[in-house]
Amino acid sequence: MASIRKIARRSFLIGSAAIVGGVAFGTYKYHQPAPNPLEEKDGRAVLNPFVFVDQSGVTLIAPRAEMGQGVKSSWASLIAEELDVDPAKVSVLHGPAAKAYYNSAMMSEALPGRGYDASDFQHSLGEIVGHMSKFLDLQVTGGSSSMRDGFDRMRQAGASARETLKQAAADQLGVSRDQLKTEDGHVVAPDGTRLSYSTLAAAAAMIEPVETGLRPASSWRLIGKDVPRIDMVAKSTGTAEFGVDVRLPGMKFAAIKQSPHFGVGKTAFDASAAEGMAGVEKILDLGDAVAVVATNTWLAQQAVDAIDVTWDPAPYPETTDAIFDEIARSFGNAPNSTMRDDGDVDTLPDGATVIEAEYRLPYLAHATMEPMNATALYTGDGLQIWAPNQGPTVVQKNAAELAGLEKDAVEVNTTYLGGGFGRRIETDYTDRAVQIALQMPGTPVQLTWSREEDMSHDFYRPGAIARYRAAVKDGNAVMVHGKIAAQSTTVEGAGRMLGLPMTGPDKGHVDAAFNQPLAIPNFRVEGYLAKPMIPVGFWRSVGASFNGFFSDCIIDEMAHAAGRDPLEFRLELAHPEWEPAAKVLETVRDMSGWTGKTADGIGRGVALAYSFGTPVAQVIEVANQDGQIRMTNAWIAADLGRVIDPQNTRAQMFGGMVYGLSAACFGEITFQGGAVEQQNFPDYDALRMHTMPKVEVALLENQPHMGGAGEPGTPPAAPALANAIFDLTGRRARQLPLMHDFDLFI
Amino acid sequence: MSTTLRINGITHQVDLPDDVPLLWVLRDEVGLTGTKFGCGVAACGACTVHIDGEAVRSCQVALSDVWGDVTTIEGIGTPDTMAAVQQAWVANQVAQCGYCQSGQIMQAASLLAENPSPSDAEIDEAMQGNLCRCGTYPRIRAAIHDAAKMMKEA
Numbered sequence: 001m002a003s004i005r006k007i008a009r010r011s012f013l014i015g016s017a018a019i020v021g022g023v024a025f026g027t028y029k030y031h032q033p034a035p036n037p038l039e040e041k042d043g044r045a046v047l048n049p050f051v052f053v054d055q056s057g058v059t060l061i062a063p064r065a066e067m068g069q070g071v072k073s074s075w076a077s078l079i080a081e082e083l084d085v086d087p088a089k090v091s092v093l094h095g096p097a098a099k100a101y102y103n104s105a106m107m108s109e110a111l112p113g114r115g116y117d118a119s120d121f122q123h124s125l126g127e128i129v130g131h132m133s134k135f136l137d138l139q140v141t142g143g144s145s146s147m148r149d150g151f152d153r154m155r156q157a158g159a160s161a162r163e164t165l166k167q168a169a170a171d172q173l174g175v176s177r178d179q180l181k182t183e184d185g186h187v188v189a190p191d192g193t194r195l196s197y198s199t200l201a202a203a204a205a206m207i208e209p210v211e212t213g214l215r216p217a218s219s220w221r222l223i224g225k226d227v228p229r230i231d232m233v234a235k236s237t238g239t240a241e242f243g244v245d246v247r248l249p250g251m252k253f254a255a256i257k258q259s260p261h262f263g264v265g266k267t268a269f270d271a272s273a274a275e276g277m278a279g280v281e282k283i284l285d286l287g288d289a290v291a292v293v294a295t296n297t298w299l300a301q302q303a304v305d306a307i308d309v310t311w312d313p314a315p316y317p318e319t320t321d322a323i324f325d326e327i328a329r330s331f332g333n334a335p336n337s338t339m340r341d342d343g344d345v346d347t348l349p350d351g352a353t354v355i356e357a358e359y360r361l362p363y364l365a366h367a368t369m370e371p372m373n374a375t376a377l378y379t380g381d382g383l384q385i386w387a388p389n390q391g392p393t394v395v396q397k398n399a400a401e402l403a404g405l406e407k408d409a410v411e412v413n414t415t416y417l418g419g420g421f422g423r424r425i426e427t428d429y430t431d432r433a434v435q436i437a438l439q440m441p442g443t444p445v446q447l448t449w450s451r452e453e454d455m456s457h458d459f460y461r462p463g464a465i466a467r468y469r470a471a472v473k474d475g476n477a478v479m480v481h482g483k484i485a486a487q488s489t490t491v492e493g494a495g496r497m498l499g500l501p502m503t504g505p506d507k508g509h510v511d512a513a514f515n516q517p518l519a520i521p522n523f524r525v526e527g528y529l530a531k532p533m534i535p536v537g538f539w540r541s542v543g544a545s546f547n548g549f550f551s552d553c554i555i556d557e558m559a560h561a562a563g564r565d566p567l568e569f570r571l572e573l574a575h576p577e578w579e580p581a582a583k584v585l586e587t588v589r590d591m592s593g594w595t596g597k598t599a600d601g602i603g604r605g606v607a608l609a610y611s612f613g614t615p616v617a618q619v620i621e622v623a624n625q626d627g628q629i630r631m632t633n634a635w636i637a638a639d640l641g642r643v644i645d646p647q648n649t650r651a652q653m654f655g656g657m658v659y660g661l662s663a664a665c666f667g668e669i670t671f672q673g674g675a676v677e678q679q680n681f682p683d684y685d686a687l688r689m690h691t692m693p694k695v696e697v698a699l700l701e702n703q704p705h706m707g708g709a710g711e712p713g714t715p716p717a718a719p720a721l722a723n724a725i726f727d728l729t730g731r732r733a734r735q736l737p738l739m740h741d742f743d744l745f746i
Numbered sequence: 747m748s749t750t751l752r753i754n755g756i757t758h759q760v761d762l763p764d765d766v767p768l769l770w771v772l773r774d775e776v777g778l779t780g781t782k783f784g785c786g787v788a789a790c791g792a793c794t795v796h797i798d799g800e801a802v803r804s805c806q807v808a809l810s811d812v813w814g815d816v817t818t819i820e821g822i823g824t825p826d827t828m829a830a831v832q833q834a835w836v837a838n839q840v841a842q843c844g845y846c847q848s849g850q851i852m853q854a855a856s857l858l859a860e861n862p863s864p865s866d867a868e869i870d871e872a873m874q875g876n877l878c879r880c881g882t883y884p885r886i887r888a889a890i891h892d893a894a895k896m897m898k899e900a
Contacts, residue, residue, distance in 0.1 A: 067843050232835075235844030236828065237825050238779070238781070239824075244779070278762075297774055297783075298770035299766065368879065369877070419879050448783065651881075654881055654884070657881070681784075681785050686879060690871070695884060
């Protein structure tokens, strides 16, 4: 990968999507191309930052983190659709950290507005805001944004590359470009002559890139179809290279012990027991951590475990209860946001039934299967990093600051990620590898965290409290007033990623609470920000991971208080507000054969959540099995507007639901003495083969804009399960995880 | 101190302390990185390998306790010559992030060697020690059934 890291000469106008409505401001700036990071040499034609062709064939760049969502394949498919190559026959690389690979879609989530009701004009505005990522050097995989980001830009990259290769062939054959066709990596002349892209590469490199329009959907061969994933054979044979699999000549292995109290260092440490242990090469004092470099990861871990450290006390409340008391205290402050304030929530009609509920959700760890790790080599004037990461430009920037180097002197190689879920958008694990490498010039060092270190040093999904007051009358929803308190992922996490102070109303904090597509006449949602205590970050679906639970559970409680069928009740609220949301409810109703009645020993729950541009409805069925609650079936319907790869999208919807259900059943991070209590999977379990329900997924394409896939499956999972358990037992789950209050089948 | 191990049909001399777990011998000494580290406490199954055909958690087997021939994911098939169970994994597009799949495949291969046509309940029983955070379980189940069919027809 080193061969493609340097800044190349050729740049190309990527991101020139036409903006409707004549919005002119900023277009000049964002239309300026970002420098092409790919190097042109030895007859290799770098057609644009996403396509290069040389004697060995075509290489596509998919600069998004492959963490299981299939983006390497689906991103390549977008290019291949226009370029006329078979994704299975070309190379697909992640490429270097580069401004050209900025994420144009993620930032648009930050725009005010409910999302689902966006006009075309607002949607275009979102695209323009998204291009601000370029100025922030934000090459990031997150926010369920990759396909929305790449859909136009990558097809344009493929189309331009194709037409440029055709122009080279036209020049060579003495025919006009429009007489030529392309198929399977070749330009085909009217007389049947076939010229491979490779043979045209050198000539194409001399031609100014040709811009062209995009093909109509009716001619697509790949988009909308199940395309075999290009990482599947490697991942089935143990040959896919994850971060922990990087092996370099002379490489050493490191283990780390970080302060169990966040944000503080140590008063004393004694490493005498570790000195002289087998394999130990170096013991390092990192201030708020100690590390050991050894010949083997396990030997390094044994030695670091033998170091006796006295850590400074935690500068925040030391127990779970005290932390939640502090979160609750923020209800006494002025609200940070009131992003929905329809009607009047203070005056109720006579005869209305009022429901009051307080919900409380725990802090959660990401628990990726591959523990945090990174490999770094410091050479005195440069730094190379190999890491499974979601934000190469952020890794690069922070590493450069630590090493006192220019960003260009830091090369970031992104491996496969053994799970991401938002954890690997942080750079603490790459920063640690850099700290170690800086003390070992010339020696590559791979730092792997123990599972215990990973579990107890996360950027957690914030614990959250919601206080809802709602009312129904004559079977109808009259009022919903929700107040949501938690530490702010936007202030703390986005601030950390962007290096900017985040102020103003925090939309992410109330996402999937204020912007649910439900027609409730008196509807107010307020966000309250608790002060920073525990490090918090982006956990699959972010604010929607707790708000999806709060805002759907209260609707379920209202439906029951109104004596209504919970699915019909939601449907009645969705229909007038946004038809695609109603359609996903109708679809799960029909798939599951929902009748509103369940047999003895069976419970069913429904939930609806709109997040990251996609409405998702889920029905979950539970059964009483010998006194234990077992999930038996689940049905999911999601409307993404446009589905790029149905098989991958179904896997994301199902996987998102499983991630949410695992947390709902077993997930909690608690604190004692300022330290995390959970250490490993036995304390933080997840659904397994035998506890997983049977699942059916339906993908709809009714809404006018593209929605995300990676996250929207998570928010409705916990409320659908809690609502099913209510149907089975008559007991409301207002706190998670469920394992504390219900006897779950495990 | 030197220990002799037979791994994927090849004999290796390993110079490491007796108590180093087989997982870390494979990964950091022999260079077979297909076997993954997930938890270190036998709670996730990512490190599953075979010793004399039996599925074991390699994070729990000390170097000096390895009692037979070791087979890892690299030993049951390669990208060009995949074992039936690996072919079934590809045909069912099982993997998402893929990190747990070496262990899942090794556990499934051992199940199929003992039980050529496992029922869903038998699959549940055999596979419940293997954690997947992406939620690939339905496709794992389908792939095991497919592999069973392929192995019978072969």
